Amino acid sequence: MSIRYECRICWHVYDPAEGDDVWQIPPGTPFEDLPENWTCPTCEAGKDKFIRLGEDDA
Numbered sequence: 001m002s003i004r005y006e007c008r009i010c011w012h013v014y015d016p017a018e019g020d021d022v023w024q025i026p027p028g029t030p031f032e033d034l035p036e037n038w039t040c041p042t043c044e045a046g047k048d049k050f051i052r053l054g055e056d057d058a
Helices: none
Strands: 005-007 050-052
Touching: none
Parallel strands: none
Antiparallel strands: 005 050
């Protein structure tokens, strides 16, 4: 299971298994490997605004 991250601003969840169509990030890309300038595709918050979801949150 991949580790998902949630935006603290708009609650968008980045799931590495799905990637990011807006930024053309292919499925299988871990959050840590996203480009430094990547932002939330929903609200444009930076990576520093995301929190790691625990397994209980999945």
